[in-house]
Amino acid sequence: MVDEQERFGISADGTTTYDTSMSARQNKIRIEFYGIPRQRVGSPGYHLPVNQQEIQLSELIEQLTQRFPSLQPDCFSQGLISPNVKLSLDGDHFVTDIDAWINIRQTLLVMSADAGG
Amino acid sequence: MQKNTCPKPAGGYHGRYLRIDLTQHTSEWIPLENGVLRNFLGGSGLGVHLLLRESAADFAPLSREAYIAFAFSPLVGSPLTTSAKFAVVSKSPLTDRINDSLASSGFAIAGKRSGCDGIVITGKAREPSILIIDDGHMRIEPAGKLWGMECSVAEDQLSKRLGADFQCAVIGPGGERLVPFATISHDGRHAGRGGSGAVLGAKNIKAIAVRGSQLCAWADPAGLNQFAKTLSKKSFGPATAKYRELGTATNLLLFNRLRSLPTRNFQEGSFEGIEQLAPETLAQTRARTRSYCAACTIGCEHLYSIAPQDSEGPSSSTRIEYENLFALGPLCGIKDSHTVLTASKLCDEQGLDTISIGGTIAFAMECVERGLLDAPWLRFGDGQALLRAIRDTAALEGIGRQLALGSRRLAKQLGNNAIDFAPQVKGLELPGYEPRALQTMALGFAVGSRGADHNRSGAYEADFSEQVDRHNISALSATKAIETEDKAALMDSLIICKFLRGVFDNFYAESAEMLNLITGWNTTAAELQATAQRIVTARKEFNIHCGWRPEEDRLPARMMQNALNDDEKARISPEEFATAVKVYNQLRGWSDEGWLDPSE
């Protein structure tokens, strides 16, 4: 887990140590995991390499599940978002539309759906 | 004792409650008609009905005449997972408004087997006592040496004294000393919020012990068993994985990331030392075990050893929830995990609500910073100060006498507009959801009948969705606040655990189905929606009897005036907020201000 953190420069709380400069992020989308998604992946985050400046969420999910098969089926199933997770862009907007576009300046948060306690 | 029962109670019910007068040393059975049970179900709903019936709003919460109800539910004792729960309902000594708090496990099952759907207690025992209900027969015994004991020790001792087939709910030293946020404990679970422990303490009751043999019939046992099997199977699935694998404490990192983790008395929404407290970190250094309430297949309780594994000597363990970590950690600026776990254990043993004591101490720390309170040692980030403050509160010593007032009363005592930053609504300290960052939840807090509360309003669910903008409250927030408040009212009255909520495809329809299998009624989803609304309205009615005023339905002034220090986007528009409260009241069918009669 520590290796992963260092490798992707994301601290345990998902907020620090990450180099947010454009050069560091070029053609990568930053993804952070919370709750069960983090358990399944075994890491707080990942930088998904992309070919262009933006990517459709459906494509992102496909690549992410290829990289982390353990996200299936609890988090993503057959290319769809499971009801057990929620996705947020930059922590501000929640997304459910898999046709939505995500650009490399954005961070995608993948979290357990049930936020309460 | 007069025997009295409803002629033919529905399945899952006894059709009566046991009314105990401690002053008179008497008990009587009071029938509960099927219509009443169908209207209020059990748990929180039945409890508030019983209090309204007894005109409990008329009495000061710690007076001899005050009432406290232990309400069971039609599901208790059934094979339905997470159904072993009971509600404790009274006028709160912290808020002077309705308080219903829930706890779980064997007490619910044994209490219902004593032959009643609820136990209503009034009066006051002559000396510190144990109230024993043995198969429906009431007796009172001196508490003796149990008085003064910590919660788990008292429960253990009482169990040894009476026999293991008795189930006991106890108060700690906090309840004995009438701290208005004292808890009632059973089997490591707590009816935590609002001070029901002080209500029992004021009645000189250290513990209630129940056992019984009276079972309720079910309308369709085969159908119920099948339903229960399916529900249990679903409860092993991904919808509850978060609770099984991590527990609620896993919220810490996410809430911190979203700047919705209340920090240093709600001045910031994120905390620099949070990773030290996260269960993901604790699990690397501490032994962890899981615990289940009786009749639960989820097992959300995660207990951690207090000291790290490499430390010397034996270490006890404590349950870790999001709320106790938040309240005793970031809210007080404490990042040392050993201190926070020790503080949590201390609260559980002394019988103090972790959210209220954490909120009150954090408020006092800010008062010290501002020169309003003369306790220079009580500083944000000082773990030893936190522990001392908790001990002093439970003992009512030193500054503890002031902390034991709760944040609202302490603010009023201090003056100088301290009330503006006291973290409370209606006197109940806010749980760990920063209202400015979660503005539908902010509305849920403001209008909640028991005060700021995440268990009676799940409005944060909307904030964590595409449906609303969590930084901008709107009229839609009112609809969402009502939906989640109604759902919570039904769950708390049936009663089933809220951590099961993700497994239902159609919550109201499936609830109607399980209720019908037990009772033999022909309830529908629509009827249960109306029932939930009736229960919410009954709570409001109780509050109005207590003297509720519309100006109570608001947040502390600081939250309405200032953005979070670390998130400029987290700012509430007072105008939009007022509109949302008005729309909430209108959608409830009440007046714009919130009176039950829309013409008022």
Ligand code: SF4
């Ligand atoms: S999920 Fe947790 S709180 Fe709910 S019944 Fe099970 S153990 Fe108790």
